[in-house]
Every structure is written in structure tokens, then in C-alpha cells.
Amino acid sequence: MTSFDPPVQAGSAPRPQSLMLSFFGIHALGRDVALSASSLIDVFGQAGITEDAVRSTLTRMVKRGLLERHRRGRKTYFGPTPRAIRVLQDGHDRIWRTGAVNRTWDGTWTLVGFSLPEAWRRERHDLRSRLLWSGFGPLQNGLWVAPGTVDVPGVVAGLDLDPYLRVFQSAAAVAPTDARTILHTAFDVESVAKGYEAFLARWSTDADEPADALVRQLLLHTDWLDQVRQDPHLPADHLPEDWPAARAEERFHELARRCEEPARQAASSALDVIAVAVP
Numbered sequence: 001m002t003s004f005d006p007p008v009q010a011g012s013a014p015r016p017q018s019l020m021l022s023f024f025g026i027h028a029l030g031r032d033v034a035l036s037a038s039s040l041i042d043v044f045g046q047a048g049i050t051e052d053a054v055r056s057t058l059t060r061m062v063k064r065g066l067l068e069r070h071r072r073g074r075k076t077y078f079g080p081t082p083r084a085i086r087v088l089q090d091g092h093d094r095i096w097r098t099g100a101v102n103r104t105w106d107g108t109w110t111l112v113g114f115s116l117p118e119a120w121r122r123e124r125h126d127l128r129s130r131l132l133w134s135g136f137g138p139l140q141n142g143l144w145v146a147p148g149t150v151d152v153p154g155v156v157a158g159l160d161l162d163p164y165l166r167v168f169q170s171a172a173a174v175a176p177t178d179a180r181t182i183l184h185t186a187f188d189v190e191s192v193a194k195g196y197e198a199f200l201a202r203w204s205t206d207a208d209e210p211a212d213a214l215v216r217q218l219l220l221h222t223d224w225l226d227q228v229r230q231d232p233h234l235p236a237d238h239l240p241e242d243w244p245a246a247r248a249e250e251r252f253h254e255l256a257r258r259c260e261e262p263a264r265q266a267a268s269s270a271l272d273v274i275a276v277a278v279p
């Protein structure tokens with residue numbers, strides 16, 4: 001998953017690239033290190049990912065500008081590129097800073113309107129993918145909305161679609177339009193809630209957790225990030241009182257704290273790491 005790919009459906013089997021990004025986010029972000037291919041193969045093998053799948057995933061991520069190869073003798077190491085670091089930092093912030101419950105919404109919206117030539121299917125797909133990733137939902141044909149202030153120039157950077165976009169920030173809904181109507185028109189609120197409930201069900205007991213601490217941590221973090229990526233950070237004041245995001249986030253934090261130290265110890269012995277210079 002890159003920073004602008006739409007997230008996979010939470011709860012589905014995580015793609016190897018999603019797992020790989022999560023792993024680098026946990027073990028490489030902020031450390032200026034690269035991880036050996038052999039140690040990645042060993043760890044991911046414990047998660048049921050084959051060696052061929054790991055190698056092909058690493059190759060694809062190099063081609064997509066997410067990982068960089070580093071040679072040390074006969075060994076090959078992989079470290080995140082500056083582009084990947086931005087992706088990983090965004091995921092880290094979404095989990096640990098932004099959180100799953102939006103209690104600080106100021107009542108305003110960011111609006112993006114666009115009209116592209118009918119033949120521009122790829123451009124339309126790329127724009128919609130980026131908007132979805134950034135918390136927007138389709139309010140009506142050609143008009144997308146997100147709660148709060150969104151850095152739209154950053155979202156659409158590189159698409160070369162500026163002449164076709166109309167962007168508004170700090171927009172307020174007035175009668176007959178209200179926040180609840182916008183939420184239920186532009187976003188699948190029920191699906192987001194079901195995602196959190198499903199996360200709670202999957203992680204409600206310890207019985208099915210993998211015994212390996214690194215694998216347990218990896219699957220937990222990937223599952224949670226996939227889930228919060230499904231949530232456009234909808235304002236809590238306009239959601240049902242029994243909204244499950246807070247309970248799910250509490251459970252994630254509990255499990256993350258529990259496996260942090262065992263996973264750190266396991267990583268120190270399982271991972272072959274070298275220091276690298278990151279531009």
C-alpha cells in the first residue's frame with residue numbers, strides 16, 4: 001500500500017506490501033537503518049508469507065520508489081526511501097497522534113470539486129484514490145468533502161490536475177444541510193462501525209494470537225492501520241453514542257503495549273540491521 005492507494009478492506013487478509021510497510025514502520029522509521037532480505041524472509045515466513053512472495057514484494061516496492069537496496073558483501077539490505085518515510089510517518093501519526101476518535105472537530109469542511117474529461121479514466125481513478133486515502137467522501141457528482149482542514153495541494157501533488165480542481169476550506173454547512181446529513185451521504189458510516197466491531201471480535205481473546213511476538217505485533221499493527229484508514233476521522237459529536245472506535249482503540253493500545261517489549265527483544269536477535277544514510 002502506498003500513501004495514495006485506497007486501503008484494503010479492514011479484516012481481509014493483509015497484502016504482503018501492507019505487512020512490509022507496517023514492519024518497516026515499526027522497526028525502521030526514525031532509525032536510518034536497512035533490514036536484510038534474509039531476516040525479512042525469516043520473520044515473514046512465521047506469518048505465513050512465502051520466500052517468493054517476500055522477494056517479489058521487495059522488488060515491487062523498490063520499483064515503486066518505496067524501498068532502496070543496499071549491498072554489503074553478498075548480503076542485500078532494504079531501507080525506506082524518503083517517499084516511504086513520509087508514508088510510514090503518516091501511518092504512525094494516524095495511529096498514535098490523530099487517533100480513532102475525532103473529538104476536536106471545529107464544524108468546518110474541506111470541499112474539492114472537479115470535472116475531468118470523460119476519457120481521463122486513469123486520472124479520475126488516481127484523484128479519487130488520493131481523496132479516499134485522505135479522508136474525503138463523495139457528497140455528490142464531482143464534489144467531495146472531508147471534515148476539518150485537509151492539505152489538498154499535498155494530496156493532489158504530481159497529478160497535474162490543478163486547472164480542473166476547485167478547493168474550499170473552512171466551509172460551514174447551513175440549513176437545510178447539516179453535519180449528520182453530510183456524514184451519511186458522503187461516507188459509509190455503518191461500514192466504518194462494522195469494521196471497528198470486527199476488529200474487536202478478532203482481537204477479543206488471546207487464544208488465537210500467534211506465539212511469535214514479532215508476528216503478533218506485525219499483524220496487530222497492520223490490522224489496526226487498515227481499520228483506521230477506513231475511517232475518515234468522522235466527528236464524534238455526530239455519530240451514534242455507542243460508536244465502537246474508542247473501545248477498539250483502547251483494545252489496540254492494550255495489546256500493543258503488551259507485545260511491545262517481547263517484540264523488541266525478538267527483533268534485536270532476529271533482525272540483521274545496518275545503518276544507512278537517508279537523504
